[in-house]
Amino acid sequence: MTEPSISGQDQAILELLENDARLNAQDLADILNEDAKDVAHAVRRMEDQKIICGYHTVINYNKVLRDERIMAFIEVDVSPMKDQGYDHTAALLAKYPEIDSLYLITGDNDFICLVQGRTMFEVCQFVADRIAVMEHVQSTKTLFVLKQYKQSGVLTGAARTANSEGRLVVSY
Amino acid sequence: MKSINRTIEHLKPSGIRKYFDLANAMEGVISLGVGEPDFDTPWHISAKAVESFEDGHTHYTANRGLIALRRQIANYYRNRYGIAYDPDSEILVTVGGSEAVDLCCRTLINPGDEVIVLDPNYVAYEPAILMAGGVPVRIPLTQEHDFKLLPEDLERAITEKTKAIIVNFPSNPTGGVMTREDYARLVPILKESGIYIISDEIYSELVFAGEFCSPASFDEIRDQVLVINGFSKAFAMTGWRLGYLLSNPELSGQLTKVHQFVIMSAPTAAQYAAIEALEHGMPDIAGMCKEYEARRNLICARLNRMGLTTNVPNGTFYVFANITSSGLSSDEFCVRLLEEQKVAIVPGTAFGESGEGFVRISYATSMEDIKEACARIDAFLETLHND
Numbered sequence: 001m002t003e004p005s006i007s008g009q010d011q012a013i014l015e016l017l018e019n020d021a022r023l024n025a026q027d028l029a030d031i032l033n034e035d036a037k038d039v040a041h042a043v044r045r046m047e048d049q050k051i052i053c054g055y056h057t058v059i060n061y062n063k064v065l066r067d068e069r070i071m072a073f074i075e076v077d078v079s080p081m082k083d084q085g086y087d088h089t090a091a092l093l094a095k096y097p098e099i100d101s102l103y104l105i106t107g108d109n110d111f112i113c114l115v116q117g118r119t120m121f122e123v124c125q126f127v128a129d130r131i132a133v134m135e136h137v138q139s140t141k142t143l144f145v146l147k148q149y150k151q152s153g154v155l156t157g158a159a160r161t162a163n164s165e166g167r168l169v170v171s172y
Numbered sequence: 173m174k175s176i177n178r179t180i181e182h183l184k185p186s187g188i189r190k191y192f193d194l195a196n197a198m199e200g201v202i203s204l205g206v207g208e209p210d211f212d213t214p215w216h217i218s219a220k221a222v223e224s225f226e227d228g229h230t231h232y233t234a235n236r237g238l239i240a241l242r243r244q245i246a247n248y249y250r251n252r253y254g255i256a257y258d259p260d261s262e263i264l265v266t267v268g269g270s271e272a273v274d275l276c277c278r279t280l281i282n283p284g285d286e287v288i289v290l291d292p293n294y295v296a297y298e299p300a301i302l303m304a305g306g307v308p309v310r311i312p313l314t315q316e317h318d319f320k321l322l323p324e325d326l327e328r329a330i331t332e333k334t335k336a337i338i339v340n341f342p343s344n345p346t347g348g349v350m351t352r353e354d355y356a357r358l359v360p361i362l363k364e365s366g367i368y369i370i371s372d373e374i375y376s377e378l379v380f381a382g383e384f385c386s387p388a389s390f391d392e393i394r395d396q397v398l399v400i401n402g403f404s405k406a407f408a409m410t411g412w413r414l415g416y417l418l419s420n421p422e423l424s425g426q427l428t429k430v431h432q433f434v435i436m437s438a439p440t441a442a443q444y445a446a447i448e449a450l451e452h453g454m455p456d457i458a459g460m461c462k463e464y465e466a467r468r469n470l471i472c473a474r475l476n477r478m479g480l481t482t483n484v485p486n487g488t489f490y491v492f493a494n495i496t497s498s499g500l501s502s503d504e505f506c507v508r509l510l511e512e513q514k515v516a517i518v519p520g521t522a523f524g525e526s527g528e529g530f531v532r533i534s535y536a537t538s539m540e541d542i543k544e545a546c547a548r549i550d551a552f553l554e555t556l557h558n559d
Contacts, residue, residue, distance in 0.1 A: 016466065020539060020540075022540075023539070027470060027543065029473075030469055030470040030473035031467075031470045032469070033469060033473075167206055167208060168192065168206065169192060169195045169196055169201065169203045169205065169206070169516060170188055170191045170195055170196075170205035170206065170518065171192075171205070171206055171207040172186065172188050172207045172294065172295045172296075172344070172518070172522070
């Protein structure tokens, strides 16, 4: 399958939105010296083409809901299927809303999934009842997240997050 | 008690102080009045300073600075701007560009010598000239000419007493940039007069379109030029206080003499960090520049829509916006904007008389804050229209 080629303007829009999804069409247009209507149209088109697949917020769960959110990385070893390789199993795994992200990887195992749940028990149950029993799945390995330090380029650890807040409010 | 030095006594405090005090006492202020990058120093650079402590590099360095750093600076100026400086005899590492300004003034000026400055200009030049016994002579720059220095104005300002001129492009506060062609028109005048050119190039990396040009890149006047540069703006290293001064060997020796007695040597850990910055930090600059450019475009588009006509500046992280349509003076505009909408900016007059009718808006702050500040400025202008 060949990927659709992408224009310079689309690429510039994507770069900006990837960093800050709250930029609206007027913001993007001002930054790129373009017309706001054109930019809005381009964004809508890329949404339709599923190039832009969503807009998410980076939340620091170390600060809120820490007792109600459990994250685990699940490594999954599967036997690839004739003609379909890993894609069929991947498609089945991806249907589970509990799985936040899913990647085919190199190394000892085939897939790594990021799974979210409310309790450790809930995550364990999901792995045991849903993933481990799937056809073609050979084994699983569950790695619970103890603490998150960085997400999507943003520091979330409680440790020092050096920043410019100490700057003088006015300076030359 | 005896009186203190008269020059110091009569030195006017910085015009920024008032806004600093006002803004500091308020809650919820968005500041577009900051003259330093909002980015933190890239970590690989800071890590080298930490490493230098671990390795026990806690002593003085050579007066001129670490030879390894001077070699990096020489490489950088040769590769980036095509100007060769000898690391042994033409490069001096200083405590920020600020020390370099002071060194130049002390080394060049005899009492009564005239030194040309551009108006508006960076706030530290005139005090440095005065403290060295010199007489600042201002050349007003205009928005009409993109705040560039014009040959006819330069020619008119030079007298028998003129010792030097201080130029600062890209410019704080105007964001103006002189191109090679712009400088080429000045070179015959500078050559003929024989005056020194103190070229503060601290914003040289923050040029958005085209190439930065240093007057030292013209062979005819290369030995008349004292280049000031440093790590603060390009690598987001303001707090490290590290700059450098490039000049011909004779001058460099004299400058080093002053530096040696006043400073001894620039901070050692900062010098190790600076080596890393020049060796591996160029991609960091590119990333920061891209972000500054995006912010500049946004802020200029909004200001112009509000009726504050703004030349889109080609360098630095400042916009010098024309506020004459508001009917207020620069000072009134800034005080009222701060008091009524809690946005801190700096009046153009803080940088010289020719700054009247302008305000300096810094976009070295987050896009979110810039957008909110623009909305507040818009609201402020609305209330003015309804007054």
